[in-house]
Amino acid sequence: MTIPAPSATCVLLSGDEAIARGAFEAGVLVATSYPGTPATEILEALVQYPEIEAEWSPNEKVALEVALGASLAGARALVSMKHVGLNVASDPLVTASYVGVRGGLVVVSADDPGMFSSQNEQDNRHYARLAKIPMLEPCDSQEAKEFTRSAFEISERFDTPVLLRITTRMAHSKSIVELGERMERTPTGFVRDVAKTVMVPGHARRRHELVEARMNALAEWAESCSLNRIEEGDRGIGVICSGIAYEYVKEVQPKASILKLGLTHPLPSGLIREFAEGVDRLHVIEELDPYLEEQIRALGVRLSHEPVSPRLGELSPTSVARLLEAGKSAPRAPLPDLPPRPPVLCAGCGHRALLTVLKQLKVFVSGDIGCYTLGVQPPLEAMDTCVCMGASLGVAFGVEKATGRSDNIVAVIGDSTFIHSGIAPLMDIVYNRGATTVIILDNETVAMTGHQDHPGTGRTAAGESTHRLPLDELVRAIGVRHVAVVDPYDMKQSKELIQAGLRRSEPTVIIARRRCVLLDREERRRARRIDVERCVGCGQCLTHGCPAIFDKTPEGEKKKQVEIIAQLCVGCNVCGQLCSAGAIVEEPDSG
Amino acid sequence: MGEVTNIAIAGVGGQGIILASDVLAQAAICAGYDVKKNEVHGMAQRGGAVVSEVRFGRRVRSPLIPDGEVDVLLALEMLEGLRHLHRLRPEGVVIADELRIRPAVRPPGAPGYPEDVVDRLRSLGHRLVLIPAAELARGAGNARAANTVLMGAMSRHLQLPEDAWQRSLRMCLRPSLLEVNMRAFGLGRQTQDI
Numbered sequence: 071m072t073i074p075a076p077s078a079t080c081v082l083l084s085g086d087e088a089i090a091r092g093a094f095e096a097g098v099l100v101a102t103s104y105p106g107t108p109a110t111e112i113l114e115a116l117v118q119y120p121e122i123e124a125e126w127s128p129n130e131k132v133a134l135e136v137a138l139g140a141s142l143a144g145a146r147a148l149v150s151m152k153h154v155g156l157n158v159a160s161d162p163l164v165t166a167s168y169v170g171v172r173g174g175l176v177v178v179s180a181d182d183p184g185m186f187s188s189q190n191e192q193d194n195r196h197y198a199r200l201a202k203i204p205m206l207e208p209c210d211s212q213e214a215k216e217f218t219r220s221a222f223e224i225s226e227r228f229d230t231p232v233l234l235r236i237t238t239r240m241a242h243s244k245s246i247v248e249l250g251e252r253m254e255r256t257p258t259g260f261v262r263d264v265a266k267t268v269m270v271p272g273h274a275r276r277r278h279e280l281v282e283a284r285m286n287a288l289a290e291w292a293e294s295c296s297l298n299r300i301e302e303g304d305r306g307i308g309v310i311c312s313g314i315a316y317e318y319v320k321e322v323q324p325k326a327s328i329l330k331l332g333l334t335h336p337l338p339s340g341l342i343r344e345f346a347e348g349v350d351r352l353h354v355i356e357e358l359d360p361y362l363e364e365q366i367r368a369l370g371v372r373l374s375h376e377p378v379s380p381r382l383g384e385l386s387p388t389s390v391a392r393l394l395e396a397g398k399s400a401p402r403a404p405l406p407d408l409p410p411r412p413p414v415l416c417a418g419c420g421h422r423a424l425l426t427v428l429k430q431l432k433v434f435v436s437g438d439i440g441c442y443t444l445g446v447q448p449p450l451e452a453m454d455t456c457v458c459m460g461a462s463l464g465v466a467f468g469v470e471k472a473t474g475r476s477d478n479i480v481a482v483i484g485d486s487t488f489i490h491s492g493i494a495p496l497m498d499i500v501y502n503r504g505a506t507t508v509i510i511l512d513n514e515t516v517a518m519t520g521h522q523d524h525p526g527t528g529r530t531a532a533g534e535s536t537h538r539l540p541l542d543e544l545v546r547a548i549g550v551r552h553v554a555v556v557d558p559y560d561m562k563q564s565k566e567l568i569q570a571g572l573r574r575s576e577p578t579v580i581i582a583r584r585r586c587v588l589l590d591r592e593e594r595r596r597a598r599r600i601d602v603e604r605c606v607g608c609g610q611c612l613t614h615g616c617p618a619i620f621d622k623t624p625e626g627e628k629k630k631q632v633e634i635i636a637q638l639c640v641g642c643n644v645c646g647q648l649c650s651a652g653a654i655v656e657e658p659d660s661g
Numbered sequence: 662m663g664e665v666t667n668i669a670i671a672g673v674g675g676q677g678i679i680l681a682s683d684v685l686a687q688a689a690i691c692a693g694y695d696v697k698k699n700e701v702h703g704m705a706q707r708g709g710a711v712v713s714e715v716r717f718g719r720r721v722r723s724p725l726i727p728d729g730e731v732d733v734l735l736a737l738e739m740l741e742g743l744r745h746l747h748r749l750r751p752e753g754v755v756i757a758d759e760l761r762i763r764p765a766v767r768p769p770g771a772p773g774y775p776e777d778v779v780d781r782l783r784s785l786g787h788r789l790v791l792i793p794a795a796e797l798a799r800g801a802g803n804a805r806a807a808n809t810v811l812m813g814a815m816s817r818h819l820q821l822p823e824d825a826w827q828r829s830l831r832m833c834l835r836p837s838l839l840e841v842n843m844r845a846f847g848l849g850r851q852t853q854d855i
Binding site for chain 1: 673674683686687690695696697698699700701702707708709710721722723724725726727728729740741743744746747748763764765766767768769771772773774775781784785
């Protein structure tokens with residue numbers, strides 16, 4: 071691509087925003103997603119377009135199904151999610167491949183190499199092969215927009231969902247995009263065709279044949295489509311790459327010959343062979359798994375290196391220079407002995423109060439995905455497992471079954487995570503006569519990804535008022551008889567409720583409800599301060615890791631000296647409840 | 662500076678790092694350059710170490726700055742500047758707020774906040790410009806505009822016309838905050854290198 075000249079129609083967009091723009095220009099009517107870094111901003115950008123029906127779905131499986139339905143009714147639809155979300159949506163994905171589309175259907179997977187905000191760094195390119203669908207990988211925001219438009223055309227031309235795969239660096243890097251006009255499309259409506267849309271075995275066998283024929287047709291098209299291109303340069307070195315890796319190669323080896331793959335499933339085998347024959351040394355540069363490398367080797371093409379795909383973490387221009395032996399001097403090492411600065415739960419976070427109680431009770435905490443996962447860090451250390459969205463309940467129940475005890479384990483899960491995939495395991499606990507104590511940490515938002523709405527907030531993605539799912543009524547309807555709602559700032563009551571739940575031989579659900587402190591900044595209570603006369607220096611107020619409490623004890627001193635930073639303190643008084651000396655008091659009224 | 666100018670902006674989540682990098686990127690666009698930038702979203706922002714990188718020039722490829730090619734390191738907090746010091750070119754410059762923010766938690770065995778942080782910012786031989794940003798921002802009318810003061814100080818070291826900065830500030834800031842930030846930027850731009 072060429073860089074567009076700066077003008078009013080050229081703007082700086084992130085990869086996520088550019089995908090949203092591409093969808094808008096392609097005439098998308100329905101967009102769905104579940105929040106997850108680094109994909110969240112796609113739907114946040116889409117909801118700004120009044121022409122598009124954009125929703126936060128309860129989870130990624132639902133999101134994909136809604137988008138598929140829209141497609142079958144003839145509308146163009148886009149569904150976006152983070153990489154692990156595609157695991158949740160993989161069931162409809164693989165069969166949607168058989169069903170195909172009416173209006174174009176594009177599935178965006180935002181992978182997270184390096185795990186900036188994820189529990190694994192799986193390489194979702196494998197899903198394209200598993201589901202037998204074409205896959206596009208853009209290298210910058212302009213391409214993200216163009217590829218999104220192309221993906222809809224490919225989807226309709228080949229009757230298939232299309233996977234648009236990006237990574238964190240693509241999603242959150244910004245570059246200049248030239249804006250285009252929206253193409254208005256009117257959906258055809260649903261046309262009955264059961265051989266295509268009802269996947270019983272007899273129909274599915276026939277559809278599978280069509281899927282294989284489609285992939286053959288796509289492989290042939292891949293040889294000549296403009297998404298793949300050879301950039302002729304120095305014949306001494308040739309590099310095959312895709313996505314953001316292409317930009318790193320151009321940065322460190324601008325003279326190399328490059329086969330840039332925009333369509334990475336199916337691969338153009340003829341083009342790859344032709345390129346390989348024209349260069350002396352051939353490299354494949356890719357992030358995470360040797361996805362391209364293995365397929366290229368399987369063609370009988372010889373690479374000039376042993377497997378070099380690092381498999382771990384994300385690439386950078388520095389690491390690509392090393393892989394290509396681009397002759398840059400070795401980079402300097404970071405300075406030694408720098409204290410780490412990990413993210414922490416905010417001052418006044420309700421999660422901290424509840425996790426502090428769990429720490430005091432010394433119970434096994436089966437954790438889940440959300441801000442509260444930060445509670446695993448010292449000094450709180452109040453989490454023992456965290457696997458995937460909704461896993462806390464099932465894992466707790468499994469421990470309970472294996473040990474025969476339910477008096478020393480709790481499951482903790484956020485409100486949105488519970489709605490996403492915690493409801494089914496709660497039914498399991500009730501149905502199979504478990505006695506698990508489940509704590510729903512209800513902060514009335516999806517906090518970690520930047521405060522999105524969900525069915526429990528009573529607001530849609532567009533900010534409109536809607537039915538608010540009452541979590542207490544829901545869990546009662548599932549069959550939980552012991553349900554309580556508590557303010558986690560009240561540590562005494564929280565503790566009593568949890569202890570009662572642990573003693574009980576039937577399930578208990580405690581909803582610890584306290585709105586995310588970042589949403590209610592204006593409602594701060596009076597800040598606290600340390601009364602140095604009363605302080606005994608025990609350090610209890612440092613055991614819950616509040617960023618507003620500052621340990622200023624000189625090196626070698628046993629007696630702790632602490633200070634509360636008034637600008638950060640929101641007055642939750644969790645530290646006050648930990649202090650046995652009564653030394654934490656309200657700041658005098660400054661107003 | 663090479664064909665592409667590279668700026669790394671480092672600090673603590675919540676300090677306004679992303680806004681600062683947006684202003685810089687927009688100023689470079691206003692000056693007619695190709696621009697790429699990267700930033701961190703999500704969990705890492707919760708009071709953790711945050712860095713955003715901006716690159717501008719005739720044609721920018723990677724959104725990440727290759728190690729050893731940072732021209733200007735803008736540190737909104739000194740320890741966070743230290744974390745990226747090794748990525749500067751030998752002739753690169755460090756512009757740092759005098760602010761020290763201790764990490765909220767100190768894991769067992771982790772070193773404490775380096776008391777000699779200023780000396781260490783000079784330890785690789787780079788030019789260091791220290792700015793009392795909060796004090797200057799208070800002078801402009803709002804201590805929270807410290808990041809804009811620092812942008813002003815940084816603007817002295819970048820080949821972008823003043824008009825491009827002014828236009829960018831107008832595009833990136835809410836109208837109610839514009840006046841204070843324009844003043845803050847001006848105070849930063851007037852600072853002298855020591």
